[in-house]
């Protein structure tokens with residue numbers, strides 16, 4: 001029996017200038033971590049996010065690591081991290097020798113709850129790592145006030161939220177990643193724009209940017225070859241990655257617009273299904289719906305896991321939400337984080353590619369509605 005067309009949860013669109021720019025890398029032989037595309041990608045990305053500086057890196061995880069190191073975070077320090085996120089957010093803190101202090105998320109917004117953060121601040125707390133989960137901006141207005149009051153750095157893990165923006169008091173609409181001291185992005189293959197593997201840190205602080213550039217290049221002093229003042233890393237992006245990234249960035253507005261359109265269509269189709277909760281969007285922010293996600297619970301007749309299987313049988317790929325970090329062996333804690341546990345158990349990411357067609361969305365939504 002012919003199977004229905006496979007619909008992946010995410011697939012990049014590489015039909016712009018990607019191949020042409022890559023060809024330039026090959027024909028000019030600039031394929032390593034020097035070359036025109038690195039500078040161009042960094043400058044264009046800083047312009048797009050609205051910061052003075054952007055520092056590229058080999059992936060999003062090391063972008064977070066560089067940001068934390070440049071802020072001087074290390075052994076003996078604590079960093080607040082949401083319990084519901086991809087494990088890289090916490091791991092980057094652990095790499096520095098500091099301790100990630102997990103906080104429960106809000107049941108409605110799926111993001112950190114500022115009231116819960118306050119309860120976890122100690123004399124060792126140095127920073128808050130905010131994650132804009134699945135593309136939905138966290139409440140940075142309140143978090144920045146908190147950070148100021150308690151003298152904490154703010155690192156935005158915007159790995160899932162390229163292009164998401166929010167209304168900040170006095171500043172109007174600005175993009176996430178540009179609000180805290182540093183913002184970190186990932187360009188993994190399923191992210192809103194991709195370089196295959198890749199990352200970027202944005203900041204307005206010249207010194208921080210310089211520190212990160214040195215740290216990503218073995219601690220080598222700029223302009224003084226093989227002179228290493230400190231122990232750094234090889235966390236550089238290649239010109240090949242940057243070539244793809246620049247081509248992707250040329251079309252990011254289209255991608256974000258498409259993601260929001262996909263969400264609108266899904267939302268309409270799921271609006272009146274008992275037991276299905278739609279993804280959050282605050283009236284002061286734009287969610288970019290990196291992954292269009294819903295919460296599935298009674299009275300919907302299928303459990304989340306049963307729905308994943310039912311869709312798999314129809315050749316439709318989905319993802320369960322992340323495990324809460326406190327349920328994973330490296331970060332095991334007995335404390336309870338009721339909201340992240342609940343969301344993790346009932347949340348599902350539906351296919352969200354910019355390459356989805358209306359027909360694909362219809363097919364997915366029809367199956368989900370059929371059970372209800």
Ligand SMILES: *Cc1c(COP(=O)(O)O)cnc(C)c1O
Pocket residue numbers: 059060061062085086088089131157159160185186187188197198199
């Ligand atoms: C993807 C992701 C990262 C890590 O990015 P990589 O490029 O895969 O290393 C970090 N944090 C979050 C929230 C992510 O979704």
